[in-house]
Amino acid sequence: MTVNDDSFTNWKNREEIAESMIPIIGKLHRERDVTVLLHSRSLVNKSVVSILKTHRFARQIAGEELSVTDTLPFLQALTTLDLGPSQIDLGMLAATYKADERGLSIEEFTAEAVSGATGANKIECRQGRDVVLYGFGRIGRLVARLLIEKAGSGNGLRLRAIVVRGGGADDLVKRASLLRRDSIHGQFQGTITVDEANGTIVANGNEIKVIYANDPSEIDYTEYGIKDAILIDNTGKWRDREGLSKHLRPGVDKVVLTAPGKGDVPNIVHGVNHDMIKPDEQILSCASCTTNAIVPPLKAMEDEYGVVRGHVETVHSFTNDQNLLDNYHKSERRGRSAPLNMVITETGAASAVAKALPDLKAKITGSSIRVPVPDVSIAILNLQLARETTREEVLDHLREVSLTSPLKRQIDFTSAPDAVSNDFIGSRHASIVDAGATKVEGDNAILYLWYDNEFGYSCQVIRVVQYVSGVEYPTYPAPAV
Template sequence: MSSKVSYEKELAFQADRRKATTEFIKIASDLWYDKSIEIVLFKNQVIDRNVSDIIHLHEYAGEFVQKPISIFDSVEILRAINDIALPPSKLDIGKLTYEYHSDDNNFNNVKAFVIDKLKNANEANSIKAKDVVLYGFGRIGRLLARELMSKTGKGNQLRLRAIVVRGTPNTETLEKRASLLRTDSVHGNFMGTVAVDSENKALVINGTTVHIINAQSPESIDYTKYGINDALVIDNTGVYRNKSELSKHLKAKGIGKVLLTAPGREVPNIVHGVNHLNYNPDKTKIYSAASCTTNAISPILKVIEDSLGIKKGHLETIHAYTNDQNLVDNMHGKYRRGRAAGLNMVITETGAGEAVAKALPSLKGKLTSNAIRVPVPNGSLAILNLEIKNQTSLDGVNTILKKYALEGDLVEQIKYSLSKELVSSDIVGTAAPSIYDSKATIVSSNGKNIVLYIWYDNEYGYSHQVMRLAKYISKVRRFTYY
């Protein structure tokens, strides 16, 4: 075959692939906006992605499962999903495509295969939409607002109704808050619209009114005046940390539950996927989503503890600087954090080692921890140096982590990286709180000591863990197929 003929075939294939990808995007969008069925590809979101993004995600998926994941197959399965009656759901098209081509698939017909795989969907409990109030509008608060509004769909899960801020809302402050929501120096532009309604002291986000409320204390607000009832308040201020302080939210009219986006005292500290099922949403009203670092390391530590056993270990987190540090050298309540964040690596403490024990009691007293803040605005790395009980190998560790990333209760939490070139900027915008760097793992010659490198977007990945926990405690989790 001549090189010209071969080249023409390649061009034709690329055109067909891009055309199929366009259909993939349309069906996925229709499923989401018409039926509240969210499609993901091995945990990666596909809504608001372009053609090149979807093609790259399919290439990653094929490399991950070591079997081609074709866009043409994905489209065929999406068509079948669109043709059957399903409740609001979250479905992994990558897993479905992989299973369709597995050796134990006895179906020759795609629609029959999809019906069989999703046969339990209609047994899922019906859900009632939950109003949400963001108490605070900082880094995490704005990311939560973005995610809540971009994933509102038909509004049958979490509905952002209000944001509580300091200072009386006026045209100028509303415009400033709108601008901060529209654009972000780390995470880019918000894929939606944000307008200001000065008369009603509100932001209109994607055409939906979100009230901006000023309050001096949580208990002083009457949310029912805004049509808000039995809401979940997500406190992202960091001001209130213990049970008595957080209980003030429950004294406000219209609030039913509280979720803190920081480590809490005297309240359950939850890492979704690890210990959230230990608490009944019908009986527990106040929760903490722990810290970003705790959410990054706990899923990995659970896998290692359950599979190999942990004798002891040390955690070192190389963490992006935060708003708690100084921009230039100045006085600070903690040693070293007063030095310019953008110019220095700063040794500081982290409570993540002890906090893990709240999610994984078997690790109590087994881990030490410390932190180094470094001059990057986002994207962090946890290094786990562990002495394990059962001997293993590099292939053994990677096989274990890959299995958990592909199936089971931690698929939302663990992303398995195959890249030899991964750096911190690459992981910004990753929804999984734990990104396992399979190419960096070290195993000692005796197989009893391992060093694991866990990347995490300390803002975006953590925000998604907050969202997962919020859905659980609000009882609006849909049928999922991972």
């Protein structure tokens, strides 16, 4: 047998093991509300190849690929335990077991590592929490995809309705079609049908009522069987407490805005300040995509080096707020053709940093250039640090933060020398540090941070909604602090 034959045989064996993992992962998710992760990346509803690729990602951590032959025994051990709702990271289990010197079996070690989710310690499955989307544009449809993907056992978040303005003939069919196919993010993973008689879109079995209204005051959500719902406003029409309070109608308990909040509306960046949300807070904002991109790495740099001052320049993909061709716009430059020009504009991300990181005393300024790409942006964060350092030290720090810290769902890291914006479409992280572009000299550090300003931001929104709804279950083994 040739070397090539050996490699192919090894691949086929790993494919077979990955195939055997899929029904176990699915059953844990459906029946026990357990999400199986691999180094913070979900394995639920993933294909054989996706599972193998996610294992290969472990090279970033251990310096060598993690094999499915290493993680399958831990997965099998989980099936023997009386597990409650939780997130369990197979990659962290394998890594911590390897470092453990007590001679425990995999079954014994796994039972100990996830003991907080078993037996008398386990959390009981919570009732599903109703969610309403007010608006169904770019962010609204991606949030809908994520909510449907995460429906799982039915005990988590349940997308019950979307609210839109009437759009004339075949409105329901057209909106379903926009959910089904996306020019940037591809096909919806599942099936979508339209029930015009009942005014619903049925996506992977989730019945989503389409409510037509021109103003929040027109709606009583209890008429649709909706109660204690979290309403996600992705229109951006109202940004202060007074305006967003209009959504607090019968059936709605909390309002989450997918744009920077004004006045005393809390601006939340999950991973940084979400644990500061007061239990009785009914109105909050998820800030902007750019704020979510820069605040986690800014916190990582502040915690390690201290930040004296900084400037962020965002090179941002164009959005629906701009014109396709030159036409009237209330903002001068945004009236010029988006796909034909680079357009200098403002960003509120720098001023929003103070809300998300109130302890940061450094002055942060910012500006933005819109460019002719439909998705994925890059933030260039230029920082004066409180102490001198080196490029190698900064990259080692950010790499470690992205892999093992509580910010690992927010910060990703790439050392690919040929990385370009399209490579990050579909990234679930708030931002991705580009190692090759990073520059450090003395007390000055310049970070290049890629981010999918549509999908990555939508993932951050979902994390906030999960947190305020109480369905963000603990992760085992617990991440290092």
